[in-house]
Amino acid sequence: MSKANTYPVSARGPMTHDVRDQIVAAATEHFRRYGYEKTTVSDLAKAIGFSKAYIYKFFASKQAIGEMICANCLREIEAEVRAAVDEAERPPEKLRRMFKAIVEASLRLFFQDRNLYEIAAAAATDRWPAARAYEERIQQLLQDILQEGRQTGDFERKTPLDEVTMSIYLVMRPYLNPLLLQHSFDYTDDAPAQLSGLVLRSLSP
Amino acid sequence: MSKANTYPVSARGPMTHDVRDQIVAAATEHFRRYGYEKTTVSDLAKAIGFSKAYIYKFFASKQAIGEMICANCLREIEAEVRAAVDEAERPPEKLRRMFKAIVEASLRLFFQDRNLYEIAAAAATDRWPAARAYEERIQQLLQDILQEGRQTGDFERKTPLDEVTMSIYLVMRPYLNPLLLQHSFDYTDDAPAQLSGLVLRSLSP
Structure with a gap:
């Protein structure tokens, strides 16, 4: 999960950066198991063996940790979508794959794990910068x-x-946004093909 | 669940039908004011001056009353959409108006009144027959x-x-279904025109 290393990380230097990653990785595991909403920073600190004060040196709040986890999760979806697009040669096929990969990757990352969904839903509801x-x-x-x-x-x-x-x-939005996607499970098998068909017809020269 | 009684109307005769309507009208007002989820059939009976037993003669459950209110609400949206479509002469314009009317009527009926939204949301979540x-x-x-x-x-x-x-x-579904629509308020101004533009391009011969 800790692909975070690659984004504009703080200028505090590599040591600090490692600790941040370590906290995010441990928090991801913890939230996965026990849920995001009901876990406090104290719970988290106890579980990962750091003091609460130490965690607060790196993150201003639980949400700041959640944002990092969410950013990682969205980066993972994006990487999968880009890989699918890159596999295709021509733009129409790229569009089809983009649609399909969005639905598949979002379903897997947001819903396989109900507890990560909580974070994604908070991100979408409150429009976190990562979202x-x-x-x-x-x-x-x-x-x-x-x-x-x-x-x-x-x-x-x-x-x-x-x-x-x-x-x-x-x-595409109803399949990108976890809040909408949760109400579209009945359609996720057929929607990518049907909607990319429609979109491609709309693009025909 | 007893949608059958009104559409088509039961064979119990006009008197019965009037009482059912009366209960539905009073319940609509009551739910509007106090909410659907937290009102019991007892509360409702007390408020509209019928005995609980009398209400149960006409409706098997609170949900059966909710279904009738929901059916009325959806019929109202549908009538508005049909009227908008009928105003247009040619099919492309009919489609545009259909889209626009769906968004406007749904927003008004589901969200103007947060308490009616509760019923519509229950209907969509549990896929009531009316929905x-x-x-x-x-x-x-x-x-x-x-x-x-x-x-x-x-x-x-x-x-x-x-x-x-x-x-x-x-x-159209994200704008028809109240569960999705609640997460699309940022888009309801522009989406009807943008999406019907796309749809009409996809339909061009």
């Missing part, structure tokens, strides 16, 4: 695929790119 | 518009009608 940054990166990835498809001649070019990006993002 | 029937009628309305658009030559005819209907229904 907003993730949405923006997904929109950017989508826009890159659309741009490429316009260049290859696979997609139409009349509609403004921003408008097309946003409307397709809206079609 | 399922509503989904089917909306799908049918959508299919009728698509069929008409194929006849007028406004819409393409290559893709199987069922597939097109289902994929557009999936695009």
Whole structure:
């Protein structure tokens, strides 16, 4: 889980950075087992063998730890989506894979583990920065695929790119956002194919 | 569960039917004010001046009353959507209006009144018959518009009608279903136009 190492980490140097990672890794395991909402920083400190004061040296609050876990989780989904997109050659197939990978990776990461879902739901409800940054990166990835498809001649070019990006993002959103996804389990088998079919028809030149 | 009694109406005769309506009307007011979840049939009986036993002669449970209120609420949304569709002449405009009316009517009926939302949410979560029937009628309305658009030559005819209907229904679903709609308030201003634009591009012949 600790892919965190790669994001703009604090300038406190590598030692500090390791401790932060260690806390996040231990907290992930702890929240996974006992839930996020009902665990306090004291519980966490006791469980991982650090003092509460020591944890507070690195994280301002439980939410700050939750944000890091959430950021890791979203990075993991994003990496999976990017890998799926990169496997395809042409933009239409990239779009199909993007849709499929979003649904599969989100279902697995948010729902396999009901306790991680709690963190993802809090992130989406309160619009944590990690959740907003993730949405923006997904929109950017989508826009890159659309741009490429316009260049290859696979997609139409009349509609403004921003408008097309946003409307397709809206079609994907119920499967990206854990709060919506929890009410869409009946549709997750068929929706990726049906919706990417519709989206591709809308893009035909 | 006894939706059967009104749609179609029971064979018990008009008197019985009036009392049922009276109970439903009073219950709607009561739930509106005090909430659905925390009101018991006893509370309700006391408030509307009937005995509990008398209410139970007409409704098997609180949920049976809730189902009737929910059915009325969904019928109201549906009537508004149909009226909006009927105002338009051509199928593409009918689709646009359908989308817009769904969002507006659902927002108003489910959320203006937080206490009615509770009933709608229970209906959607537990898939009450009234909610399922509503989904089917909306799908049918959508299919009728698509069929008409194929006849007028406004819409393409290559893709199987069922597939097109289902994929557009999936695009509309986050705005039809109150559980999803509650997480989409940030998008309800722009989504109808953006999504119907996308859908209409996907339908172009």
